Every structure is written in structure tokens, then in C-alpha cells.
Amino acid sequence: MKSRGPWRVMVCAAVVWTACANGRPAVGQEAGAKPVDRIYSHSQVEVQEALDAMGAFSTERLPTLDGFVSAGANTLDHFENPHYQLHIDIVSQGMSQTLVSVGAKITAWYVSDDPGHSQYVIIPSNGRIENDFLDRLSIYLEKGSSPRAVAAAASGAGGAGTMPVPDHSAGGPTASGAEGPMINTADPAVLGSEIASLRAKREGIEAQERNTREQIDQLTSVSKNQKFLSSIAVVRSSQTPVFSMSDETSKILFYADPDDEFEMTEGREGFVQVKLENGTTGWIRVSQLRRPSDPDDPDATGNSNFTTANEQVKVFDGDWAPLKGKPTLFVFAEPSRTLPEGTLGRSQMEFAKQVFIDGYREANHTDEPAAGVVIVFLGEKGGVAAASLADIRRWRDGFLTDKAFLDRCSFDPPTSFRDTP
Numbered sequence: 001m002k003s004r005g006p007w008r009v010m011v012c013a014a015v016v017w018t019a020c021a022n023g024r025p026a027v028g029q030e031a032g033a034k035p036v037d038r039i040y041s042h043s044q045v046e047v048q049e050a051l052d053a054m055g056a057f058s059t060e061r062l063p064t065l066d067g068f069v070s071a072g073a074n075t076l077d078h079f080e081n082p083h084y085q086l087h088i089d090i091v092s093q094g095m096s097q098t099l100v101s102v103g104a105k106i107t108a109w110y111v112s113d114d115p116g117h118s119q120y121v122i123i124p125s126n127g128r129i130e131n132d133f134l135d136r137l138s139i140y141l142e143k144g145s146s147p148r149a150v151a152a153a154a155s156g157a158g159g160a161g162t163m164p165v166p167d168h169s170a171g172g173p174t175a176s177g178a179e180g181p182m183i184n185t186a187d188p189a190v191l192g193s194e195i196a197s198l199r200a201k202r203e204g205i206e207a208q209e210r211n212t213r214e215q216i217d218q219l220t221s222v223s224k225n226q227k228f229l230s231s232i233a234v235v236r237s238s239q240t241p242v243f244s245m246s247d248e249t250s251k252i253l254f255y256a257d258p259d260d261e262f263e264m265t266e267g268r269e270g271f272v273q274v275k276l277e278n279g280t281t282g283w284i285r286v287s288q289l290r291r292p293s294d295p296d297d298p299d300a301t302g303n304s305n306f307t308t309a310n311e312q313v314k315v316f317d318g319d320w321a322p323l324k325g326k327p328t329l330f331v332f333a334e335p336s337r338t339l340p341e342g343t344l345g346r347s348q349m350e351f352a353k354q355v356f357i358d359g360y361r362e363a364n365h366t367d368e369p370a371a372g373v374v375i376v377f378l379g380e381k382g383g384v385a386a387a388s389l390a391d392i393r394r395w396r397d398g399f400l401t402d403k404a405f406l407d408r409c410s411f412d413p414p415t416s417f418r419d420t421p
Contacts, residue, residue, distance in 0.1 A: 035087070035103035036130035042141050044092040047100060050140050051088065056133070059085045062106065069106055069123045079108035079121075084129055100137065104129040139191075142198045233272060233289040235260040238353065239398060242282040246271035253282050255398045257357045258350075262289075306351045307336045309378065313368045320410045322388040326371035329359045334378040342419055344381050349417040351375075352385040356409075360392040383416025385409060 040047055051057070062068060062082040069076070089101040104125040112118045235256045244251040246268045253276070256262075262274035262284070271283045309332045316328040333355070339347055352375050359373030372388040387409045395405035411417045 034127075035089070035101045036127055036134060037099060037101045038134045038138070039093065040098050040100060040138070040141055041096060042098055043096055044090055044098045046141065047090055047098045047137075050137060051090075054136065054140060056086055056088060056137075059083055065106070065108060065123065068126060068128050070126045078111050079123070080111060082106060082108040082123075084125070086129075086133060100134065102130045102133055104133075139195065142195055142202070231264050232261050233264050233274065233284075235262075235284070236288050236290055238357075238402065240284060240288045242274070242276075242284055243271075244282065246273070246283045248285075250283075252398075255396065256284070257396065258354055305336060305339055305347050306333045306377075308333050308355075313370055316372070316374065316386075318386075320386055322391075322410075323372045323374070323386060327369050328386075329363055329370040329373050331355050331359060331373065331375045332378060333375055335380075344379075345416060345418045348377055348379075348381065348383060348385075349411075352411075352417065356385075356387050356392050357396060360389055360396065363389055377416065381416050384412045385417065386412075 042050075060083065062084055065076045065079055065082045068082075068084075084104050084106045087103040087105060089099075091099040091101070093099055106123045106125050106129070107120050108123060110117075110119055110121045235258055238255075238258050240256040240260075241252045242254055242256055244253055262276075265273045265275060265281065267273070267286070268283075270286055272286055272289060273281050273283055276282050311329065311331050313327055313329050316323040316326055318324065333351065335344075355375050356373050359370075363370040363373070370389065372386060373392065374384060374386045377383045377385075387405075391400065391405060391408045394400045395402075400408070
């Protein structure tokens with residue numbers, strides 16, 4: 001079973017382990033060796049898929065206990081049919097880093113001089129199985145080859161000679177106790193060179209992916225600024241109702257914002273049917289829409305008058321109580337052209353209202369928390385406009401009128417957002 005987030009997989013052995021007492025071997029009294037940890041530069045999903053492909057969660061047979069457990073040679077003479085199982089912890093440490101912790105539980109049948117005392121016991125691992133397995137996982141993640149080939153390479157990388165390779169073709173260990181195939185030690189120098197070559201190829205692929213993502217982002221940014229569809233209509237003003245039917249008495253689905261774009265599907269008696277993001281449709285009055293190719297509406301926001309120079313989320317250190325000391329989305333805007341002094345204040349106000357809506361959407365689709373939006377105008381008139389996300393949401397949903405909303409905002413100085421007589 002797979003699960004998301006930090007998780008633990010424990011494979012139940014087909015044997016029963018019991019504590020040892022009354023003269024039975026003391027090795028069974030320990031829970032096992034300390035788990036071995038290793039960090040991989042791969043996502044948790046990639047590591048999990050690799051573990052599944054390698055068959056890491058099944059019980060496997062050991063050809064011998066010597067070299068794999070913390071016990072003396074004399075003690076090992078009394079054990080038969082050794083097996084091991086891996087306890088694996090996977091903890092995500094970011095988008096491309098995962099901690100893997102492995103512990104091996106080794107069991108064997110203890111043959112006592114008194115048949116009544118013979119039983120399966122736990123023998124502490126000396127760490128070799130854990131390290132060999134992590135080596136196999138490292139090579140699998142780098143090379144992406146089959147588990148059997150990975151085991152062959154890892155046995156040489158671990159410097160421990162040979163190690164058993166799980167044979168899953170027959171469904172696990174056989175009842176006869178026959179040993180699994182042995183893999184010869186690989187040349188460490190050759191293996192190191194191959195890993196370095198694969199790592200270089202991986203870095204090259206990642207660089208290509210980054211370049212591709214950057215090109216996609218650039219093209220997406222350009223496409224957002226190109227209103228080329230003849231079937232696209234743009235909302236003229238704020239609080240434009242979107243009805244469920246072509247009737248003003250029908251249910252209002254929501255209120256659209258200035259410059260919201262919709263694809264038109266049909267028209268009917270002064271209304272236009274538009275497609276919505278959730279796959280449904282709504283109706284908007286024709287008088288409240290304009291085509292992208294139409295001349296700028298004097299009632300529209302006039303976003304072409306300003307450009308956003310920079311955006312960042314940081315703590316608001318001003319004195320305005322609704323945002324003081326809280327993380328806030330700051331948007332820095334400047335005029336994109338020379339505007340008449342008599343209209344600059346109103347233009348800044350309309351632009352601020354649109355940025356409040358855009359900032360609200362952005363804050364609700366990002367991992368960075370923000371309590372409000374602050375617009376800093378860098379032009380000749382200057383000024384700072386601020387609003388909390390809670391007020392923006394109520395205004396956007398129609399619970400606050402324009403006047404009530406603006407009264408709850410902060411405009412410093414107020415004269416920067418009013419036209420000069």
C-alpha cells in the first residue's frame with residue numbers, strides 16, 4: 001500500500017519471533033541494530049517508486065549469518081534458515097530531497113540441544129544489509145536499471161564482496177532453503193565513473209527542463225497579454241452580476257470584476273452566455289461587456305496606464321491596524337505613460353481597485369500566506385493604497401458596496417487618489 005507524506009512500511013515475516021529466556025540464546029533479546037539513514041536528491045515519489053520496483057518490502061533469505069549479524073561464530077553454529085526483512089522510513093525534506101532510514105531485522109531458527117527450546121529468534125544486524133541496500137537504492141535512482149542489475153553494482157560499491165540478491169521470480173524464499181544467486185564484486189573505479197557519467201547526464205536533462213519551463217512561462221505571460229479571440233468579451237466595471245439565466249430576476253452566480261474575460265457562446269435578448277471556469281455557463285448583460293478590440297471605455301479601470309514593477313510578500317510594518325505586523329502582498333506600480341494631472345488621482349484609484357482583486361486571487365493560489373494587499377505608486381503623484389483580504393473578499397462577493405469598501409481601505413495620502421479640480 002502506498003501513502004502520501006512521511007510513512008512507514010513494515011513487512012510481516014512468515015515466522016513468529018519470541019523473546020529468549022531460560023538458557024536460550026541472548027541475541028534474540030535485542031530489537032535490532034540502529035537504523036541507517038541516507039539522504040537522496042530525489043522526490044519522495046521517485047524514492048517510493050524505486051523501492052516498489054526493487055521489491056524492498058518482502059522477506060528474503062540470507063545464505064549465511066556470518067558477516068551480517070552481531071554475534072560470535074560459535075553462537076552462529078546453532079542457527080539455521082536465516083531470513084531478513086527491512087523496516088523502511090521515508091521522510092520528505094523538500095521538493096527534491098528525501099531521507100530514507102533502513103533497519104534490518106534478521107531471524108533464524110535456533111537449534112537447541114533440548115528440542116523443546118528450539119525456536120525462531122531475532123539476531124541484531126551489524127549494518128551491512130542496511131548499507132548494501134542503500135547503495136543499491138542509490139544506483140537505482142541514478143541509473144534507473146532493474147533491481148537485479150542494481151544489486152550487482154551495489155555489491156561492489158559496498159566493498160563487502162558479494163551479497164545475496166532477492167529472487168522474486170519464485171515468490172520469495174523456497175522451503176528447501178537453497179541459497180539465492182550470488183553476484184560477483186564489481187570494479188569500484190568503473191562503478192564510480194559510471195555514476196559520475198549518469199549524474200552529469202541527469203544534470204544536463206534538468207538544465208534542459210529548466211530552460212523549457214522558462215520558455216513556457218514566457219510564452220504564457222505573453223499569451224495572457226494578447227486578447228486575440230474574437231469570441232472573448234471583457235467586463236467593463238466592478239460588481240457585474242453573472243446570472244444563471246438570461247433574466248435579471250434569475251439567481252446571481254457571482255459578481256465579475258473589471259477586465260475579467262469570458263468566452264461568449266451565444267446571445268439572447270440583451271444577454272450573452274459565457275463559459276465559466278468550472279465548466280458551467282452564465283449570462284451577462286451585453287451593456288456590461290466590451291470586446292478586446294473596442295476602444296477603451298471611460299468607465300474602465302485603465303490598466304494600460306500603469307505597470308507593476310515588482311511584487312513581494314513581506315511583513316507590513318506600518319501603523320494601519322488591519323495589517324500591522326502581518327504578512328502582506330506588496331505591489332509596486334508606476335505610470336506607463338504621461339497622464340494629465342486632472343485624471344491621475346482617479347486613474348490610481350481605479351488601478352488600485354483592480355490590483356486588490358488580482359492580489360486577492362494571487363494570495364488564494366499561492367503557498368505564501370498574506371493578510372492583505374498594499375499598492376505602492378512610484379510615479380510623480382505617488383501614494384499607498386492598502387486593503388485586507390477579508391474586506392476584498394466581502395466587496396468582491398457583493399456584501400460591501402464600493403463606497404463601504406473604500407471607506408475601510410487605507411489611502412495615504414487621500415489626495416493621491418482623487419482628481420485635482
